[in-house]
Amino acid sequence: MYGLVNQAVRGLIIDQFGEATWEDVRSRAGTAESFVAMQPYDDAVTYSLVGAAVEVLELPAEKILYAFGEYWVTDIATVSYADLMSTDGTSFLDFLKNLDHMHSRIKVTFPDYSPPSFRVKELSDDRLQLDYYSKREGLLPFVEGLMNAVARHFGCEVTITHVDDADNPMPSKRMLLNYGPLPA
Ligand code: HEM
Incomplete structure (x- = not known):
């Protein structure tokens, strides 16, 4: 990386x-x-x-990776890449749908990189299915930390459930995200 x-x-x-x-x-x-x-x-x-x-x-590695996901959003992405993380006219859902586009925009800066890919399916107003594709192993807790902090950045809270591997379209990892506005 x-x-x-x-x-x-x-x-x-x-x-x-x-x-x-x-x-x-x-x-x-x-x-x-x-x-x-x-x-x-x-x-x-x-x-x-x-x-x-x-x-x-x-x-445990899971805790460290989760904390790293949160840190990436709160201390790196929103600070050094504020324009990419702008919340103007963008919702949590729009942002997730646009993640692949965002990573491909910065391919100019990181020509040799291998970003992940995310497929989003809206299940209802407060529930979505997220498929995470990566060539790397073991980074799911990192993704969870990222999602949690991105949701907060967009004024939302999120609960993540994993869908059993057996039901997954491999090589992706499938999650269900329940989300809604942060309590005032
Ligand atoms: C806005 C600033 C961001 C920048 C500059 C950025 C850039 C990068 C870079 C350079 C890598 C390493 C890939 C490599 O070197 O091969 C990476 C990986 C990754 N990024 Fe981003 N990213 C950003 C935001 C995000 C956000 C908001 C998410 C998700 C919510 C995300 C999800 C990931 C994941 C999961 C990986 C690990 C690679 C993998 O799963 O295979 N990134 N990103």
Whole structure:
């Protein structure tokens, strides 16, 4: 993944646990101290960082990935890519429908990248089906954290349920999202 993803993992760990913990995580993972945002790195770098964070923080990978999804939205996307995250005239549902388009717009910036793909099906006013396609394994908790924070960004709250793998059109992962306005 591009360096900015690894750089964001670094940012999350430093913000929440401090520099010394980051140093511990990155030395266990055997990675550099920081990353070049616009340079592609092997996915193994990102997975090693998460693996080392699991050991150092004594937290399950799912929790770390979920927190990273939230952090990506609250501290990276809405800050550095505010125009892409604009809520003007856009709803949570519109934003999700447009995610593939958004990732393809930034292909200019990240020519070698491999973004995910999302298919959205409206089931009712407050319920949608989301199929997540990726060439990568294990990032579902990251997607959940992303969805939760994106919903909040659009003034919504969301509850995510997973549809059993057996019923899925592989290689995607299917989720059902119940959503509605955040309570005042
Ligand atoms: C607005 C700013 C955003 C930027 C600049 C951005 C950029 C990127 C980049 C560079 C990657 C790494 C892919 C690679 O290097 O091969 C990535 C991955 C990913 N992005 Fe985005 N993204 C943004 C927002 C979002 C949002 C809002 C979501 C979902 C709600 C999202 C979902 C994902 C997921 C799930 C991955 C992991 C890759 C995978 O599943 O295979 N991104 N994105």
